[in-house]
Amino acid sequence: MRAVVRNGVQVFIDDGYVNDLRDRKVGVVTNHSGYYPGRGHLIDLLIENGVKVEAIFTPEHGLRGLLPAGESYSDESYKGIPVYSLYGPRRKPPVNILKELNAVIYSIQDVGVRFYTYISTLYYTLEAAGEAGVKVIVLDNPNPLTGTVVEGPILEAALRSFVGIWSIPIRYGLTAGELAMLFNNEANLKAEVEVIKLDDWRRGMWFDETGLPWVKPSPAIVDLNSALMYPGIGLFEGTNVNEGRGTDEPFRVIGAPWLNNVKLIDEASQLGLRGVDLTPIEYRPLGTGVKYNGEECRGVEITVKDRESLRPVKLAFTLIYLLSRIHPREFKFLEHDGVYHFDYLVGRRGVRELLMGGKLDEALSIIDEGISEYMKGIRGYLMYY
Structure with missing residues (x-):
């Protein structure tokens, strides 16, 4: 039988924390x-419980979570x-608006990955709240990828x-x-921060073990x-x-x-990759802004065998x-005015050059650099075991 975890919104409503904000002015940083x-969106539940929702702040993809990646x-x-x-031009909640509020509630499901921008919105929310002198209440959500595996x-x-x-790290746990x-x-x-903890979540849980429905x-x-x-x-x-x-x-898939x-x-199979099967595939990506839109691509399908x-x-x-x-002429890292987006995603200078220079082992070693120290450093922030 799967465990049933209650997310932060459920705990906030069911356990009466919402009553502390009745007739108070709040802002909500959220999306879909x-x-x-089974009961509805946080904003509607706050209004039903007498909370004065004065402002809503939304991250990449918008309130409904439907906008394409990178679209302001x-x-x-x-x-x-x-x-x-x-x-868009604004990445941080306006301090002057926050100053008029009694509290800011943050509730967004992320994916446990550093370059997924919802956590940058979290950072700027805390920064703005600290400047405005307003409390932030974080309604927690599970890390879908568990809280035990970390990868740089x-x-x-x-x-x-x-x-x-x-x-x-990229996968920060x-x-x-x-x-x-x-x-x-x-x-x-x-910032003054209060976290409404998950109920019955454990660090080793994958999202599909929580009993919560998957919402993209x-x-x-x-x-x-x-x-x-x-x-x-x-x-x-x-x-x-x-x-x-x-x-x-x-x-x-990649292609x-x-x-x-x-x-x-064939060459990947000789390197002892763990946890996946790779199979050839042909496909035609379709969509505004996608690479090779409408073109026939030869690619690789990645099937997870042991997560x-x-x-x-x-x-x-x-x-x-x-x-x-295999493709020294065709394969390229995307560059604009001397800036490589890959460098910002991977987070370390030199990785791109090592991979292009055939130094795979050196590049792989960078993934593990500093992870032991990081794991020791986060112990004081862990709320679940």
Whole structure:
């Protein structure tokens, strides 16, 4: 029998925390994932319980979670409440608006990956709240990829950006609540933070063991396997290889019109990759802004066989190394004005050059650098065991 975990919204409503905010003015940082299974969205439940929702702030993909990756959008309204976009020219809740509130509630389901931008929105929410002197209440959600497996590289400070807001590993092994406490303390954001903890969640749980229904956190994270592969295959967003966007299997296929998929699979099979099967596939990605839109691609389908042993970042490094060998002319890292998006995703300078230079072992060793120290450093932020 599967365990039944209660998310932070359920605990907040059922256990009476919401009563402390009755007749109080609050702002809510959320999207479609801030919900009570079977009962509805957090915003509606707050209003039903007499909370004065004065402002809503929304991350990448918008309030409904339907907008494509990277697409900025404008402010709107929901039931007469102003909705402020935090994915456009503005990335941080306006301090002057927060100063008029009694509290800010944060409730967004992320995927436990550093370059998934919801956690950058969390960081800026804490920063703005610290400046405004308003309390932040984080309604926690499970880390879909468990809280036990961590995979680097750890971000170097020089590469901080909206796809890498703090020096943590790519797969960082914390819930949003735990991460909020780390951000607030390590970055000295000076916010007052309260975390409404999950009920009955344990660190070793995958999302499909929680009993909670899967709601796509964003359009391309269609299921748990897409989320699991995202820490690695998401790095292909910095290359000219399609990462499965525009297909029914985002982050579970890679391909390009010029890719020799049979040779790639053959060479990969000799490197002892763990946890996956690779099979050749032909597909045609479709969608605005996707790589090779409408073109026939030869690719590789990645099937998860053992998620406990799978290390998606190591898999991605290996595939990129092989692609650079098999297709030295065709394969490229995307560059604009001398800036490589891959560097910001991977979080370490030099990895790109090592992979292109045939130094796979050196690149793989960077993944593990500093992880033992990181694991020791986060002990004080852990809320679940």
